[in-house]
Amino acid sequence: WVAGHAAFLGFHFPEIKFAMISGIEKGLGAIFIFFLIGVLVAALIESGTIGGLIYYGVDLLHPVIFLPAGLELCSLMSLATGTAWGTIATIGVVLMGLGGALGIPLPLVAGMVVSGASFGDKMSP
Known part of the structure; x- marks a missing residue:
């Protein structure tokens, strides 16, 4: 959705792609922590x-x-x-x-x- 708006505003695909990748990289640490919490909770429930x-x-x-x-x-x-x-x-x-x-x-x-x-x-x- 946001990428479509950016393209409509005149941004080129490489710029949009770079912005998307840099945004994901910033949140990757939190995503990894949530993944590990999910693994821990699943292990605690299963055990x-x-x-x-x-x-x-x-x-x-x-x-x-x-x-x-x-x-x-x-x-x-x-x-x-x-x-x-x-x-x-x-x-x-x-x-x-x-x-x-x-x-x-x-x-x-x-x-x-x-x-x-x-x-x-x-x-x-």
Whole structure:
């Protein structure tokens, strides 16, 4: 779509191609990180780690302390790793399942995960 507009404005194909390649190169690091997060989450799900954490978390966490504890956990993990997206994709998946098992509304759990991950991400160096 953008390339069509650029051609309409009089840019030549080599200029458009160079701009597209340079734009992709700038975002390649983030794309690679998202790919690795997907591989990690798939491995955790396939190995049963996420299911095990949910199983034991239901016994350990009381619904009253779940939201504050999850917020602190997401904040600390995001602070330690420096990435909000990695925190949301890893521990966020576990906390969403755990919150659902405890009967806590999922939009509230999602807000807790994103808030904690964003807080830790902004505080990390």
